[in-house]
Amino acid sequence: MAFFEMHDQDGAIRDCYAEVGRWIEGTGIAGLRRRMEEAEAIFRRIGITFAVYGEGGDPERLIPFDLLPRIFSRLEWQRLELGIRQRAQALNAFLYDVYHRGEIMRAGLIPQDLVYRNEAFRPEMMGFDPPGRVYSHIVGIDIVRTGPESFEVLEDNCRTPSGVSYMLENREIMTRMFPELFGRGLVTPVDNYPALLLQSLKEVAPPACSGDPVVVLLTPGSLNSAYYEHSFLADLMGIELVEPLDLFVDDGRVWMKTTAGPRQVDVIYRRIDDDYLDPLAFRPDSRLGVPGLFHAYRSGGVTLCSAPGAGIADDKAIYVYVPEMIRFYLGEEPILANIPTWQCGTPEGLDYVLTHLGELVAKEVHGSGGYGMLIGPQADQAALAAYAARILANPGGFIAQPTLALSTVPTLGETEVVRRHADFRPYCLVGKQMRLVAGGLTRVALTEGSLVVNSSQGGGVKDTWVLRN
């Protein structure tokens, strides 16, 4: 039986949910459902939509929003926060090490091949010191809960984790619709996130920058599935939202084309993959990208956030070693545990996974967004056999984890409050110091019993509260 976050083991409402419990009671399910339709209409009117790659259909689909908040107590959050900061620090230390002396590989703690033959490794970055030695400026850590005291990390996102706009919009809409819930200041605000993000980005201005750094957000364009988020963040930070064609490199600096002629750019928060950043340095066939951008970066004319090659730290094959990184670089014990993971690339791992596939969740090492994964207990024989064949064809490309009893959170059903599995993604900002707002994105699997929370697979989102006391 999965841990239901609203109740303790005796079925009584846990303290942190007391206030919301009274509110649900007072409003009634029918009343809440009516309000949810209102919320949905607002979302649609504002145009917060999410396109799903490769699924066809409506490219402007809404992510379903669930009205009932997910709540953490102050104490729970304090522990989470320490664990998140610790992890973000270790991941950045690892990245610096990978692109310099590789001490952790020399110490035999992580296999060299796993790093240096990894697709996410960028040899072009070797020996380069990014400003502040920061590679991943926004670290999104996906966390699941399996019991009152048990939080585990499912995966790390060191490139350009998305979803933070939902954290902000969910809170905004809840505040707008239910001001009475927030009036007494029980909930820690999250709306300073854009200001903290901008501050962090300015702190990593390149050596060539003099004066107040000019920061821009680089988007692939309005057809990108996360475009809404790009424009939303640019708006809240008051910075330009640029596309690759708006930028060019001249004399070692980056410029944007404006109606008054070229204007210098110092820091680029890029929401474009490494491959498409610069056709001269990376994929030559890319039609996106700014020629010469990488050279300008390496010569200190501009800062790219995140750094190219940061993806090596969030690779699913590297994930297994994050606890080792924490011990190695920080000399601390991990506060947040990893989930036990079998690597099919090792003989023991492969053997175990193939004999226990029916109990495991298997994933592609380079997959994301819930695509290409297998949930053993929910698959039939044919699906298991087909997946086993895929693993055998390329064992190094797969990992497997036990099927976790993910906690459930209260969710608004047709006639009652139902229990649905959820995960949590907080966003840790890294500049000269680390910053974290008290909250994050809670994703919830809206189908009964489902463990997949990805929005591309029918998941929804909720507001996440961290109580002040």
Add this chain to the structure above:
Amino acid sequence: MLSRTAENLFWMARYIERAESTARLITMGQRMAVLPGSAYRDEWRSVLRVTDSAGYLPQGPVTEEDIVRILLLDPDNPGSIQSCLVRARANGKSVRTKLTQEMWEALNMSWRRFEGLDAAEARHELPALIDWVKTRASIFRGAAETGMLRTAGHDFLRIGGAIERAQMTLRLLEVKYYVLLPETDVVGGGRDHYQWTSVLHALSGSRAYHHVYGAVYTPARIADFLMVNRIFPRSVAYCVDQIRTHLGRLAREHGGPALCHDTAGELYQLLKDGRDGALFDRGLHETVQQCILLFNRLASELAESYHF
């Protein structure tokens, strides 16, 4: 401001304006189509020509069904309301950070109403749809008027809107100029009367006309009203005044005037010379054509001057 942003704002305003103009022209066509004895087929045909949709003309007589298909729903016809709304929204979406929430919502809602609309439904609801398009355009402009920062972006938006509005008036005059030729003045019969008033109706100017020129319609006055009058917002001269105001602001922000400022000055002079009844002496058709050329030049010089 980013050059691409300026370009997107400019075109967004043009598409919104164009959607509204097309809506007005459909109303004019409908009005003419129900008049006794009027050669309404020609009316629909001229509507298609004014909207630059002549390439979509069917072989036989033009029916209301054709109009709904071509001017309301055809995604490939850049003059159709549907494609104007889609393009306005696409432009708006790529500069969302430069729009207010209300402007974006106006664009987004307009687009959603036309999403998945089929021909039968559209014909059934035609008058309501037309009104709705006009209302949405007003909401959009109102949101810009009361909420948008007065930066260069606002100037590009207003210039785009004014160019498109002037172009619509000019194209209407180009297609209909024969109605306003002095010879037809003599008869003053029913059909001519309706023709003149239809031109005014298409530009929502019939009441305004009376306030300026009194009760009597004459071709010279109608032409004067639509071309050189400086207080009617759909007249070419008024649009040129607007454009010059906003170009002036741009010049102050960008360290001086550019080529497009000279062209706007030329337009101003041309219309000034047509005042006090001089329009017909100089040739209405010639003036209209000259204006169309100058506006096209102005638009391309604007893009060049501000790097888009």
